[in-house]
Amino acid sequence: MNTKKILSDLGIEKLNSGASTGVKWMKGGGQQLDSYSPVDGKLIASTDQATEKTYQKVMEKAAAAFNEWRTWPAPKRGEVVRQIGEELRRKKDALGALVSYEMGKSLQEGLGEVQEMIDICDFAVGLSRQLYGLTMHSERPQHRMYEQWHPMGIVGIISAFNFPVAVWSWNAAIAWVCGDVCIWKPSSKTPLCAIACQNIIASVLKKNNVPEGVSCLVIGNASGDLINNDPRIPLVSFTGSTRIGRHVSQTVAGRFGNTILELGGNNAIIVSEHSDLNMVLMGTVFGAVGTAGQRCTSTRRLIVHESVYDKTVTVLKKAYGQLKIGNPLNAANHVGPLIDVKATEDYLNAIERAKQEGGKILVAGGVLKGAGYESGCYVKPCIIEAENHYEIVQEETFAPILYVMKYKTIEEAIDMQNGVPQGLSSSIFTNNLREAELFLSASGSDCGIANVNIGTSGAEIGGAFGGEKETGGGRESGSDAWKAYMRRQTNTINYGTKLPLAQGIKFDV
Numbered sequence: 001m002n003t004k005k006i007l008s009d010l011g012i013e014k015l016n017s018g019a020s021t022g023v024k025w026m027k028g029g030g031q032q033l034d035s036y037s038p039v040d041g042k043l044i045a046s047t048d049q050a051t052e053k054t055y056q057k058v059m060e061k062a063a064a065a066f067n068e069w070r071t072w073p074a075p076k077r078g079e080v081v082r083q084i085g086e087e088l089r090r091k092k093d094a095l096g097a098l099v100s101y102e103m104g105k106s107l108q109e110g111l112g113e114v115q116e117m118i119d120i121c122d123f124a125v126g127l128s129r130q131l132y133g134l135t136m137h138s139e140r141p142q143h144r145m146y147e148q149w150h151p152m153g154i155v156g157i158i159s160a161f162n163f164p165v166a167v168w169s170w171n172a173a174i175a176w177v178c179g180d181v182c183i184w185k186p187s188s189k190t191p192l193c194a195i196a197c198q199n200i201i202a203s204v205l206k207k208n209n210v211p212e213g214v215s216c217l218v219i220g221n222a223s224g225d226l227i228n229n230d231p232r233i234p235l236v237s238f239t240g241s242t243r244i245g246r247h248v249s250q251t252v253a254g255r256f257g258n259t260i261l262e263l264g265g266n267n268a269i270i271v272s273e274h275s276d277l278n279m280v281l282m283g284t285v286f287g288a289v290g291t292a293g294q295r296c297t298s299t300r301r302l303i304v305h306e307s308v309y310d311k312t313v314t315v316l317k318k319a320y321g322q323l324k325i326g327n328p329l330n331a332a333n334h335v336g337p338l339i340d341v342k343a344t345e346d347y348l349n350a351i352e353r354a355k356q357e358g359g360k361i362l363v364a365g366g367v368l369k370g371a372g373y374e375s376g377c378y379v380k381p382c383i384i385e386a387e388n389h390y391e392i393v394q395e396e397t398f399a400p401i402l403y404v405m406k407y408k409t410i411e412e413a414i415d416m417q418n419g420v421p422q423g424l425s426s427s428i429f430t431n432n433l434r435e436a437e438l439f440l441s442a443s444g445s446d447c448g449i450a451n452v453n454i455g456t457s458g459a460e461i462g463g464a465f466g467g468e469k470e471t472g473g474g475r476e477s478g479s480d481a482w483k484a485y486m487r488r489q490t491n492t493i494n495y496g497t498k499l500p501l502a503q504g505i506k507f508d509v
Helices: 003-009 052-069 074-090 092-103 107-127 166-177 191-207 222-229 242-254 277-293 306-321 341-356 410-418 433-440 481-485
Strands: 029-036 043-050 135-137 143-151 154-158 181-185 215-218 235-239 258-262 267-271 299-305 360-363 382-385 401-407 425-429 449-452 486-494
Touching (some): 003 092, 043 222, 092 191, 154 166, 154 222, 166 181, 166 191, 166 481, 191 215, 222 242, 235 242, 277 306, 299 410, 306 382
Parallel strands (some): 382 401
Antiparallel strands (some): 360 382
């Protein structure tokens, strides 16, 4: 990979400004933030972080921009998003490579993440002509009732390192066609991906005379709580850990703001005795080791029927023995690095805790060293025989650790699947129709996503993405998730000559 060319193509300099209001950039004014690649441990580039003073300047632009942007017809806003999608198509290879290099996921996954951005732009363009309200029959004569949806205002987007560009686009593309403006605080572990996105869309914003402030960027952790506490921001979309999500939820709710929370996942696959083990193998291995286990939808638990348990474990152990770990930009490798050394420490601690609670190591883990592993972030995918009630199994560890366990009945398996605090993604592999329908029923999976004969990891933008319980309850992307970015208004029009009251109330003056 020609790193210099990719950075040049994306407008990334050695030292970058930490704040932008769309086309224009401003110095952040804060401490320098260095971005090191987990692929090789090398410094990629740096940026200065936004201070509160810089943040306030950005917010002033955002507030002014909203006053104009909300008056643009939605299809015209959609046309801007369409052009952004076209620009992303032109920059897909470069941006996908940067995602892979700065975050550590495979190049194919990096390209796939950019494809998600393109797809959500396409989705949002169509949506710009479908922001439908309802009409309702009034109980009063010569009255008409209907509801309509208006832009909400400034949307704060706080994204995580594991999807450094896609999650922003899920929110921004839809928020823009809804008439909102956005202020984005990306993960401080992947700031260059955010700068690249802002550079990519700048030409589109300029060409269409989009108000400065419709797409804002502030880099640095200090901006997170500034967004959470800012009464000018009616909606905060936060992606990250359950621990920080709880703080975001309480802070924003304290000022009566709204949140979209995409928090932890502790996702399980149920393997029925009626399953196709070839499909189980593909779904489980990618789900558990893809992105080095750093997806919120990664497979963390495998709940296997006792009659096929030994065979399933044998097949998995063989597959794990064939995994290639190394530079994610090399298509021959299956597993890239964790995001940083702290993540490797968490991985090792989780394995040790599982052993202390009685877990049995089936495929040993460990940190890789030597040539090609200089960053200290490469680890071996690990399989541990465990029980669902273990404290460590109840937690989400962002690493390629798979806990396997047995079940006797489908009802027991569903109870185990649901028996964790998180509720994001779930899956069952079975060719038994009754099992599949039970899993999808009200008595089945309690997750926001429930799949049959596909894994837990990965989702299409056409469906609403999100989960229940400690996953936060938020929904992003497809279906009617757009409603979270708008405010609902009920309207009643009296076109008659009298003023009857609702519920037949009599009030004579």
